[in-house]
Amino acid sequence: MINAIDPNQLLTQLRAMQAQASPEQVRPQQDSAPSERLDFGDVMKQAVNQVNSLQQSSSALKTGFEMGDPGIELSDVMIASEKAGVAFEATVQVRNKLIEAYQEVMRMSI
Incomplete structure (x- = not known):
């Protein structure tokens, strides 16, 4: 029997592995000031x-x-x-979800 891959679980595991692989990156603190916000464009570029x-x-x-x-x-x-293939596929899936969300917002009536 073949088990299906849960994308949410995969993404969670990828984030955990990324955090373990690069501890030198600055992680946002939970109690940081509101003025220290992350820019979405910068996160995507990274x-x-x-x-x-x-x-x-x-x-x-x-x-x-x-x-x-x-x-x-x-x-x-x-x-x-x-690793490169999985990272690329995950990025493509995130892009697809972003496009779907954008299209949904554009369909909303004001």
């Missing part, structure tokens, strides 16, 4: 840049493996490739 860096890293590993670099294992290449 997310796209992270996906881009994962894809570039994956590409570099693939190229190194294909060129015969003895320090690069096939398992490392496959893991990096899958």
Whole structure:
């Protein structure tokens, strides 16, 4: 029996792994002042840049493996490739949800 992937659970796990992988990032505090708000555009730009860096890293590993670099294992290449693929797919899904939300707002009557 094949279990379906729950997108909300996947997103939660991705966020947890991201937090573990990059502890040097400044995380917003719960009790921060209202003037210290996050800009949505900046958050999206950062997310796209992270996906881009994962894809570039994956590409570099693939190229190194294909060129015969003895320090690069096939398992490392496959893991990096899958991470980049999952990150890209998650980004596309977020974009799709944003477009749906925008279209729904535009359909609302004033």
